[in-house]
Amino acid sequence: MSLFEMPTLMAGVTETGGFGAAVKARSNIFDMTQAAEEAVLRPDECGAFPHDMRAALAARIAAQSGDRVLAEHHAKAAGAMAPLSDPTQDGTASHPVLIAFVDKAANATKDIAAEDITRLQSAGVGDADIVRLCELVAFVAYQLRVVAGLRLMQGGKT
């Protein structure tokens, strides 16, 4: 299911209302956003992060932002990686450095420093995988803010 087919997000939206007309006028952007979700969450070339792990991390970031609907959307594809989607789990057992980085890049972006990248490199994460991980965190940050804005436009709360 596409994000923009989510019943809770687009309930009652018609093309004739101001909101519906605005969304329709930017349908190219919503199509490209969906293509971005495919490219970031389900790429052909995964590097060190298979699809289920990407979905779990996306669900984790959405949950940390209090977006239960988006968290559930991503958690459906988390499979065996589901424990990583739980923000109360710090991933100490399996992926401590990775999870610490994801949490900081997603939620304390301004505090990220060169050392955070060095720490990933020292833990054996390759440069291409560091870029992949940043794209994942960054895309979900975008997606959850688009969803939050759309909800507010329809009279809801973030």
Added chain:
Amino acid sequence: MSRVVHKFTRRVPQWEPRVTPVRLDEATPAQLDALKVTPSNTRVSAYVLTLAHDVESLAVRSPLFNAIMYDEGGMSRAERELGAIAASMVNRCIYCAAVHADRHAKLENSTEITDRLFAQGADAELSPRDAAIFTFARKLSEAPPEAGPEDMSALRDAGLTDAEILDLTLSTALFGWANRLMHVLGDPVRPEGTA
């Protein structure tokens, strides 16, 4: 040698990657193809060569970026830049803030608004419309997002249409993405000896 820039500025610094970028002479056909669809294809920057490590994301993000910031209709380009600036200030992406403050100043033919934003941040004295736009974008950029119904009401009270509010949401959210690449993967720098 170069030094890292820590203060907001409109004078665009250089960007120095924290990881090793893809070498153009070693790029795969898919990477070369994606590099063509970047916003500036005259010169491939270190930033784009860094992002080429994840070619599938790069290929979809460049056209999305251009559509959100430059497609016709809806919100003015300068006001979309305000969304980008607000996000970049929240995330302290010095490089993104500089590029988009510079664009805003050029589009408006005035540095007044970005001077105030960089000097006073959230307390900057702005017109009611700019204040509503900046406040919404700033709060949407927080993690978790803090924008609420009162911020949406302020946008509507300031006269923004649904099309404009949607464009503001998109440009602000887009920089939630861009900042997490630019600020995380590299440093804004100036060569030593320059002011």
